[in-house]
Amino acid sequence: xxxxxxxxxxxxxxxxxxxxxxxxxxxxxxxxxxxxxxxxxxxxxxxxxxxxxxxxxxxxxxxxxxxxxxxxxxxxxxxxxxxxxxxxxxxxxxxxxxxxxxxxxxxxxxxxxxxxxxxxxxxxxxxxxxxxxxxxxxxxxxxxxxxxxxxxxxxxxxxxxxxxxxxxxxxxxxxxxxxxxxxxxxxxxxxxxxxxxxxxxxxxxxxxxxxxxxxxxxxxxxxxxxxxxxxxxxxxxxxxxxxxxxxxxxxxxxxxxxxxxxxxxxxxxxxxxxxxxxxxxxxxxxxxxxxxxxxxxxxxxxxxxxxxxxxxxxxxxxxxxxxxxxxxxxxxxxxxxxxxxxxxxxxxxxxxxxxxxxxxxxxxxxxxxxxxxxxxxxxxxxxxxxxxxxxxxxxxxxxxxxxxxxxxxxxxxxxxxxxxxxxxxxxxxxxxxxxxxxxxxxxxxxxxxxxxxxxxxxxxxxxxxxxxxxxxxxxxxxxxxxxxxxxxxxxxxxxxxxxxxxxxxxxxxxxxxxxxxxxxxxxxxxxxxxxxxxxxxxxxxxxxxxxxxxxxxxxxxxxxxxxxxxxxxx
Amino acid sequence: xxxxxxxxxxxxxxxxxxxxxxxxxxxxxxxxxxxxxxxxxxxxxxxxxxxxxxxxxxxxxxxxxxxxxxxxxxxxxxxxxxxxxxxxxxxxxxxxxxxxxxxxxxxxxxxxxxxxxxxxxxxxxxxxxxxxxxxxxxxxxxxxxxxxxxxxxxxxxxxxxxxxxxxxxxxxxxxxxxxxxxxxxxxxxxxxxxxxxxxxxxxxxxxxxxxxxxxxxxxxxxxxxxxxxxxxxxxxxxxxxxxxxxxxxxxxxxxxxxxxxxxxxxxxxxxxxxxxx
Numbered sequence: 001x002x003x004x005x006x007x008x009x010x011x012x013x014x015x016x017x018x019x020x021x022x023x024x025x026x027x028x029x030x031x032x033x034x035x036x037x038x039x040x041x042x043x044x045x046x047x048x049x050x051x052x053x054x055x056x057x058x059x060x061x062x063x064x065x066x067x068x069x070x071x072x073x074x075x076x077x078x079x080x081x082x083x084x085x086x087x088x089x090x091x092x093x094x095x096x097x098x099x100x101x102x103x104x105x106x107x108x109x110x111x112x113x114x115x116x117x118x119x120x121x122x123x124x125x126x127x128x129x130x131x132x133x134x135x136x137x138x139x140x141x142x143x144x145x146x147x148x149x150x151x152x153x154x155x156x157x158x159x160x161x162x163x164x165x166x167x168x169x170x171x172x173x174x175x176x177x178x179x180x181x182x183x184x185x186x187x188x189x190x191x192x193x194x195x196x197x198x199x200x201x202x203x204x205x206x207x208x209x210x211x212x213x214x215x216x217x218x219x220x221x222x223x224x225x226x227x228x229x230x231x232x233x234x235x236x237x238x239x240x241x242x243x244x245x246x247x248x249x250x251x252x253x254x255x256x257x258x259x260x261x262x263x264x265x266x267x268x269x270x271x272x273x274x275x276x277x278x279x280x281x282x283x284x285x286x287x288x289x290x291x292x293x294x295x296x297x298x299x300x301x302x303x304x305x306x307x308x309x310x311x312x313x314x315x316x317x318x319x320x321x322x323x324x325x326x327x328x329x330x331x332x333x334x335x336x337x338x339x340x341x342x343x344x345x346x347x348x349x350x351x352x353x354x355x356x357x358x359x360x361x362x363x364x365x366x367x368x369x370x371x372x373x374x375x376x377x378x379x380x381x382x383x384x385x386x387x388x389x390x391x392x393x394x395x396x397x398x399x400x401x402x403x404x405x406x407x408x409x410x411x412x413x414x415x416x417x418x419x420x421x422x423x424x425x426x427x428x429x430x431x432x433x434x435x436x437x438x439x440x441x442x443x444x445x446x447x448x449x450x451x452x453x454x455x456x457x458x459x460x461x462x463x464x465x466x467x468x469x470x471x472x473x474x475x476x477x478x479x480x481x482x483x484x485x486x487x488x489x490x491x492x493x494x495x496x497x498x499x500x501x502x503x504x505x506x507x508x509x510x511x512x513x514x515x516x517x518x519x520x521x522x523x524x525x526x527x528x529x530x531x532x533x534x535x536x537x538x539x540x541x542x543x544x545x546x547x548x549x550x551x552x553x554x555x556x557x558x559x560x561x562x563x564x565x566x567x568x569x570x
Numbered sequence: 571x572x573x574x575x576x577x578x579x580x581x582x583x584x585x586x587x588x589x590x591x592x593x594x595x596x597x598x599x600x601x602x603x604x605x606x607x608x609x610x611x612x613x614x615x616x617x618x619x620x621x622x623x624x625x626x627x628x629x630x631x632x633x634x635x636x637x638x639x640x641x642x643x644x645x646x647x648x649x650x651x652x653x654x655x656x657x658x659x660x661x662x663x664x665x666x667x668x669x670x671x672x673x674x675x676x677x678x679x680x681x682x683x684x685x686x687x688x689x690x691x692x693x694x695x696x697x698x699x700x701x702x703x704x705x706x707x708x709x710x711x712x713x714x715x716x717x718x719x720x721x722x723x724x725x726x727x728x729x730x731x732x733x734x735x736x737x738x739x740x741x742x743x744x745x746x747x748x749x750x751x752x753x754x755x756x757x758x759x760x761x762x763x764x765x766x767x768x769x770x771x772x773x774x775x776x777x778x779x780x781x782x783x784x785x786x787x788x789x790x791x792x793x794x795x796x797x798x799x800x801x802x803x804x805x806x807x808x809x810x811x812x813x814x815x816x817x818x819x820x821x822x823x824x825x826x827x828x829x830x831x832x833x834x835x836x837x838x839x840x841x842x843x844x845x846x847x
Contacts, residue, residue, distance in 0.1 A: 063794055085800040093795050100788035105711045105735055105808075112807035117797040119805050129807065147738060161796065354749040374752050383753040389784060390747050393776040403773075407755040451754065 005034040008169050008201045009056055013070035016055060021066075025051045027226045029070070035168070038195055038202040040212050043223030044247045045441075045470045052223065053173050053205045055079065058087035075168050088114070092162025096174040098154035099146070107133065107149070108142040111160045132160040135198075136190060150340060152183035156190070163194070169201040170194070176208050177468050180339060180496040181538035188214050207470045209243070210251035210541060213272050222246065234271025239264050247472030252499070253545040256561055257281055260288035273541050278548045285549045292560035303363075304330040304459055304490050305351070310360035312350050320346045321358070322514045328507075330365075330458070333482070333491045335501045335522060338511035339536040344494050347511070348461050351492075353377040365458075378404075382452035386464040388444035391451070395435055397428060401451045408455075422454040425484065442473040446480070459490045466497055478504050498526055498537055502562060510535045523562065527555045578710050585627035588819055589810035590708040590716030596823040597704045598720070603830040604696050609843035610689045612830045617696035619826070624699040627707050634702055641698050645691050652687055653677075660686035666846040682846060710734050715806030724804045736785070743781055747774050 011031040017024035025048050033039050043049040054060045055072055062084040072079045075090035095101045104110030111132050115125045133139045136156040146154060155175065162170065172191065176184040192215040195202045206212050209220075213234055220237050222230035230242050237243070243250045253273050257264055262284045269275040305328040313319040321343050328334055338344050349355040351362070353374040362369050364380060385391050394400040401422055405415045423429050426446040431439065436447060445465065452460060465481065466474045474497075482504060485491050493505060501508055501522040508522035512534045518525050525531050527543045542561050546554040580586075585593075600620065604613050652659075657676060660683030661667045668681040708716060714731035718724045752758060756770045793799075834841055 057795060059791055059794065063791060084794055085797045088795055088797055095788060095792060095795075097788050099739070100785050101792040103732065103735060103789060103792060105731060109711055109807050113793075113798070114796040116804050116807055117800050119801055119803055122805060122807065122809065122811070125805065125807055146735070158792075349749065352749075352753050354752065375755060375757060378753045378755050381753075383750060385746065385750045387781060389780045390743065390777050391750050392780075393751070393773040404754040407757070407770075455754070 005036075007032045007073075008035050008037075008075055009033040009203070010073045011055075011070070012072070014055070014072050015069040016051060016060060016066055018064060018066040024067075025226050026055070029228060031221060031228060031231070033169075033201060033203065035201055036195075036199055037218045038192075038216070039204070039219045039221060040209075040217045041203065041205045041221045041223060042207055042209055042243075042248055044207065044472055046225075047223040047246075048226040049205050049207075049223045050173060051226075053093075053171055053203070056169075056203065057091050057093040057171055058082065058084035089165055090167055091169045091171055092165065092167040093171045093173065094155065094158045094162060094175060096177050098151050098158060098178055101158050102146045102149075102154050105145060106142070107138060107144050107146075107157050110146075110157050111142075111164060113161060115164055128164050129160075132163045133157075135163055135194065136160045150183070151178050151180075152186060155179065155187060159190070159194075167200070169203065172202070172204045172206070174206050174468075175204065176206055176211050180536040181211070181498055182533070182536035184208075184211050185214055185538055188212060192216065207248060209248060211538075213251060216272070222248070233266075235269050235275075236266045238270040239266045239268070247470065247475075249471040249499075251541055252561075253541040255565075256542055256545055257284075259561070259564055260284040273544050273548070276545075276548070282549045285545070285551065289546075289551055289557050289560060292564060295559075295563050301329040301331050302365075303327045304332075304365055306361075306363040306366075308361040308363075310347075310350065310358055310362060312346060312355055312358040314355075320514050321350065323360070324511075324516055326509055326516060326519050328459075328490060328492065330490055331485070331488060332507055333485045333493070333505045334507045334509060335493045335495050335505035336509050336511065337495060337501060337525070337535055337537065338517075342511040342535070343514045344511055345463070348383065348463065348492075348494060351377075351461065352381055352383045378457075379455055380458050382455060382457035382460040384445075384448050384452050384460065384462045384465070386467055388441070388448045391448045392436055392444065395437070397423070397434055397436055397439075397447055398432055400436060400447055401428075401454050404451060404455045418454050418456075422450040425453060425487075426450040427480070440473075442469065442476055445477060449480075449484075453484075453489075457489070459492065460484075461492045461494070463494045464496065465493060466495075466500060474500075496536075498540060502526055502540060502558070503565065510537075521559075523555055523558050527558055578706070579633075580709070581628055581707075583626060583628055584815065585623060585703060586707045587815065588707075589812050589816050590704075590712040591719040591809070592812065592816040592819050593704045593708055594716045594720045596819055597700045599820075599823040599827045600700055601697050603827040604693050606841065607830045607834055608686075608689050608693075608841045609830070609833055609838060610685065610692060611843065612833055613689060613692045613696055616826060616830075617692055620696055620699040620703075623703055627703050629702065629706050633706060637702065638698075641695070645694060648694070649687055649691055652690065653683070657683060659683065663842055664844050664846050668846065685845070709808065711808035712806075712810060715809035718804075718806065719809065725799065728798075732789070736789075739785070740778075740782065744774065744778055747777050747781075 011029040014026065014029040015024050016026040029052070041049050041052060051060065054064060056074055058079055060066065061068060061080065068080045074087060077087060077090065079087065102110055104113060108129055111129045112125050115128060130139065133142060136159050138153065138156050138160060175187055179187060188211065191202060191204065194200060204212055217234055220232060220234055221228055222242055224246050230237065230240065232240065238250065238254050254264060254270055257270065262281045264270050268277050268280060308325050310321060310324040311319050312321040336344050336347065346355060350358045353372060369377065392400055394403060398419060402415050402419045405418060423432055426449055428446055428450060436444065439447065466477055469477065478500060481491055493500065495501060505522050508518065508525045509516060510518035510525050510531055517534055518531045526537060526540045529539060532539045540558060542558045543554050546557040551557045600616055604616055607613060657678065661680055663686060664682040666682060670679045670681060672678045714727045717730060718727035748758065751774055756773060758767060758770055762770065
């Protein structure tokens with residue numbers, strides 16, 4: 001049986017080196033993916049997984065030239081010499097950024113893009129587009145413009161755009177990176193459905209392992225430093241101790257099993273929570289849960305930010321925020337969650353003063369802040385954007401961090417010690433004299449945080465601080481924020497990341513359609529179907545594990561897990 | 571906020587239902603006609619017709635209010651400046667001098683100069699409604715297709731469509747970046763001195779350029795992966811097929827162009843219509 005299958009993608013002793021780099025990015029890759037298989041490629045940032053994907057779809061060597069050794073055949077075509085156009089007939093690629101890759105002015109045009117380039121006649125084109133759109137449930141929205149679509153819908157359109165060809169293989173480059181958890185779940189479902197219904201070979205490149213394993217995957221290929229270090233079934237991979245040392249996060253329920261002292265073997269079928277042999281682990285889970293001490297609640301602090309009946313609307317539009325009342329205590333780390341359009345960014349803008357004159361009352365340390373200008377607020381409340389490239393405007397680290405103080409007209413003698421201090425807190429002191437372009441994404445993020453910290457705000461708002469980061473960088477950034485928080489800065493995080501909410505922010509505010517749906521513990525938000533569904537979150541797999549095992553108080557089980565991890569694992 | 575470059579409203583009438591390429595060709599032909607001719611009678615005919623077409627298109631006045639205001643301002647300014655810089659150009663062209671009244675020195679108002687300036691003003695004015703019709707009554711999706719089918723290379727034509735697609739994103743990025751910089755103490759309000767304000771705006775431009783470059787990489791990869799530039803030609807999903815109405819409209823525009831040219835060659839024996847001899 002194994003030998004009769006047709007290979008679709010075949011790497012043999014394959015190496016690749018970008019002309020712009022000193023060392024090869026991929027070494028000695030040997031990998032065969034067969035017809036109809038569904039393969040997940042995981043690996044930390046810089047492991048070469050995206051480069052591997054770009055080799056398969058032909059962007060290497062077409063757009064990114066370099067030196068290829070060995071051989072790669074895709075659907076019988078040798079990629080080193082083939083044109084990207086010939087390859088695109090066989091491999092359909094959906095890129096990471098659903099907004100950036102939407103090139104048409106309407107859904108129909110975007111799906112038709114490849115057909116237009118092949119001079120397909122209009123009547124035929126409309127027929128194919130209609131069919132492809134129907135496959136991804138976008139048939140009714142052909143004339144919608146990209147400005148009216150959500151991220152998930154845009155991704156579906158890109159998906160349909162590659163389905164207009166009778167491609168044999170589909171390649172997804174980090175399909176979950178820009179989606180909220182619930183939309184991500186739908187995307188994985190759709191990929192699964194299409195691969196089964198139309199018998200496509202599917203390759204998914206993603207570091208969010210647990211989210212992809214929501215549906216069946218045949219094999220997981222693990223990459224590290226340009227090499228394949230494992231090529232196993234999900235069940236076998238969970239049993240092997242490969243992921244954690246590489247800085248890839250294993251599914252939370254697997255971690256929970258390990259905490260409970262269960263030896264994870266292949267026979268447990270821990271690849272997916274649905275297939276996990278729950279009967280074999282039930283006792284261990286119960287024993288562990290019962291052994292966990294109840295933690296005492298931290299005493300309450302005085303509030304730093306209080307809002308009462310806060311409403312906001314843009315000129316002549318329906319209100320974006322409706323009668324919000326909440327309170328954030330000094331020294332808290334709070335997450336602000338909700339779907340796109342729920343009002344999260346607007347709330348941040350109202351707090352920082354970018355959106356002026358909201359209705360209702362806001363108090364900062366008990367003082368009304370209605371009359372404070374953006375400028376006055378910026379000394380007390382810092383705001384860090386999601387993409388550091390959108391904030392950095394100087395070429396040297398020192399200048400970038402000093403900018404806010406210079407703008408305030410401080411003298412160089414006053415500026416220097418404050419910048420040094422901020423750089424030290426952010427672990428950037430050794431790089432003080434470096435150009436920013438030499439830094440990694442995570443380091444740039446720290447520069448932006450330092451450039452806000454230097455103004456000594458008491459409250460910092462961060463928009464998606466870990467978006468697009470692998471587990472290692474995620475942990476770096478979050479542990480840094482936690483230390484910052486422990487030294488007294490109050491932190492408000494706008495996020496979609498459930499792990500982040502669960503592990504770092506005891507307090508979560510969930511917005512839905514401009515109203516507060518939940519203002520309480522993050523554990524509650526992620527163990528309640530009702531809250532999770534409305535806010536486009538996903539109930540954590542820990543909760544599912546507890547439910548399947550029959551634990552009486554599942555919410556407490558999740559809380560125990562967090563406390564245990566906090567106290568022992570780190 | 572949904573910022574769009576053009577506010578396209580779908581309507582169904584004789585003008586909207588024409589294919590974009592028809593409207594572009596008619597616009598080009600009638601523009602060529604009025605640019606070629608200095609016969610105010612021919613230009614007036616086209617001016618009247620273009621206003622009739624604008625009426626037929628049912629484009630709302632409020633959609634074009636601002637644009638018309640700028641055009642009006644330009645025309646008035648142009649009229650005055652033409653007189654200031656060459657008050658005797660009319661007499662040079664027509665070879666006669668009928669003085670209406672004198673202002674001072676060489677600034678003498680003549681019938682010739684007035685005819686010349688009226689012709690020139692009307693020339694510009696008659697093109698405006700045609701341009702408005704083309705841009706506002708054509709679905710933005712169809713613009714690139716129209717430009718390509720009118721003979722422009724499809725890569726250049728597609729760049730037009732990409733601009734329409736990504737311009738609003740650029741605006742949004744600008745707003746976000748500007749907001750974040752203001753939170754760091756960048757003052758963009760009028761309280762700040764102009765020089766400093768310009769310098770502050772530069773602090774927004776740099777991150778804007780870098781985030782735009784990031785975006786361009788994604789776009790060009792997507793286009794490569796989906797075969798853009800593979801063939802010498804390309805078809806257009808959003809192109810409107812040519813129908814009877816289109817042929818009719820193009821014929822009218824062509825007749826007007828030929829008529830104008832014929833008027834100059836056979837009747838006026840010059841680009842100018844000279845009623846003074």
